[in-house]
Amino acid sequence: MKLNGILSETRRKTPLVQVITNYVTINDCANVLLACGASPAMCEVEQEAYAFSKLSAAVYCNIGTLTPEQRLAIKEALRGAAEKEIPVILDPVGCGAIPSRIDYIEELRSQYPIHVVKGNLGEIKSLAGIKTEVRGVDSVDDGKDAVEACVSLARDWQCVVAATGEQDVVTDGTRVAVIQNGTQMLTKITGAGCMAGAVIAGFCGAAASSFEGTVAGLLAISLAGEQAAASADGDLPGTFKVKLIDEIHRLTEEIMTASGKVKWITPSQTDSIQ
Numbered sequence: 712m713k714l715n716g717i718l719s720e721t722r723r724k725t726p727l728v729q730v731i732t733n734y735v736t737i738n739d740c741a742n743v744l745l746a747c748g749a750s751p752a753m754c755e756v757e758q759e760a761y762a763f764s765k766l767s768a769a770v771y772c773n774i775g776t777l778t779p780e781q782r783l784a785i786k787e788a789l790r791g792a793a794e795k796e797i798p799v800i801l802d803p804v805g806c807g808a809i810p811s812r813i814d815y816i817e818e819l820r821s822q823y824p825i826h827v828v829k830g831n832l833g834e835i836k837s838l839a840g841i842k843t844e845v846r847g848v849d850s851v852d853d854g855k856d857a858v859e860a861c862v863s864l865a866r867d868w869q870c871v872v873a874a875t876g877e878q879d880v881v882t883d884g885t886r887v888a889v890i891q892n893g894t895q896m897l898t899k900i901t902g903a904g905c906m907a908g909a910v911i912a913g914f915c916g917a918a919a920s921s922f923e924g925t926v927a928g929l930l931a932i933s934l935a936g937e938q939a940a941a942s943a944d945g946d947l948p949g950t951f952k953v954k955l956i957d958e959i960h961r962l963t964e965e966i967m968t969a970s971g972k973v974k975w976i977t978p979s980q981t982d983s984i985q
């Protein structure tokens with residue numbers, strides 16, 4: 712596992728990332744991808760999505776405002792991604808509150824590979840069939856059994872699973888990383904999770920594996936959040952959001968190594984994420 716170097720590789724390779732996402736935070740997703748060195752393209756027309764995904768290094772699908780057109784376009788993008796064997800990152804926004812979104816995701820994964828599922832803990836538990844609490848697109852889960860939920864879903868779906876919250880859990884079913892960076896300010900703006908998914912997609916477009924890209928991507932946004940919150944007026948949500956993008960741009964390998972708090976645990980070591 713090598714987290715060091717993924718940010719530099721992303722900046723060196725400038726991976727093209729196809730994004731099909733919600734209209735609440737679409738511009739922020741484009742900006743964080745640019746700030747981490749990737750090249751975003753919000754290509755979500757059904758007739759274009761297949762050909763475009765074949766040009767891309769990664770595909771990011773976020774179902775926050777899932778329209779009938781997006782349902783079709785995402786399938787087309789995943790068809791192209793499967794042919795090219797490029798990573799697909801899915802943010803299952805709102806699936807805890809809207810069960811038909813789970814049916815849609817099940818349909819997608821029965822047809823095409825999905826490499827990373829990244830959601831807040833309420834969304835991940837909902838996909839894993841575990842009782843949880845959500846409020847619309849927000850998780851109000853108490854954080855218990857996060858590792859079990861992620862490991863169970865990763866093994867069942869044979870993909871990387873990441874659950875965000877006060878601590879982030881990332882697993883491929885065998886390895887488990889717990890990221891202990893971040894700031895409450897990330898919950899004071901909308902779309903921190905959407906942006907995290909975008910950064911993960913950028914990193915996965917350049918990294919050796921989707922697991923490494925996901926851990927490094929979540930670490931990057933959490934660290935950028937810490938730096939943004941610590942700067943002048945970083946406790947004001949509007950200012951914080953702008954600074955978050957700035958701090959992703961300013962992020963270096965040195966900051967990632969020196970300030971990153973990534974704890975590696977075993978899948979059964981569930982007591983260690985307090």
Ligand SMILES: Nc1ncnc2c1ncn2[C@@H]1O[C@H](COP(=O)(O)OP(=O)(O)OP(=O)(O)O)[C@@H](O)[C@H]1O
Nearest residue numbers: 831875876877879893894895897901902903904905
């Ligand atoms: N209480 C917290 N303390 C520190 N960091 C947090 C906290 N809650 C969330 N984060 C961080 O904020 C980012 C977004 O996670 P969150 O779980 O809030 O996503 P989300 O609910 O999907 O957001 P959105 O739907 O608004 O996009 C992650 O990087 C996560 O680590």
Ligand SMILES: Cc1ncsc1CCO
Nearest residue numbers: 733735775776804848902
């Ligand atoms: C607020 C909101 N509603 C649908 S998507 C979205 C952005 C955060 O997920």
Ligand SMILES: [Mg+2]
Nearest residue numbers: 804831904905
């Ligand atoms: Mg979310």
